[in-house]
């Protein structure tokens with residue numbers, strides 16, 4: 001089921017919130033693409049988009065954290081490293097599955113599990129456990 005943006009995810013900075021919404025929307029799009037897993041192009045497109053958006057976002061977040069001297073920036077950057085390793089692992093597996101001529105029930109279940117994991121354990125955990133600490137540290141919404 002697609003995850004809906006919730007105000008409790010807001011870190012109080014418009015640009016960062018917008019990037020988090022984009023990551024969430026991309027994961028939801030990946031889930032929608034899974035309604036037709038035999039059509040692999042959208043799956044690969046959205047997993048690649050997620051990878052690209054995530055790298056850009058983490059870099060942007062780290063730049064803003066440095067600018068605002070966010071006190072937990074080192075642990076946040078370490079969190080980003082784990083998230084990238086995790087995302088690379090899942091992306092590789094999506095590519096491995098997509099190479100198959102026919103998908104088995106297990107392959108489709110794996111794709112669903114990856115998407116659920118990305119939404120809940122990957123993105124929401126990043127937002128709620130690490131990024132919410134930025135609230136109040138990142139200045140006004142005006143800087144990009």
Ligand SMILES: [Fe+2]
Nearest residue numbers: 020061126131
């Ligand atoms: Fe973030």
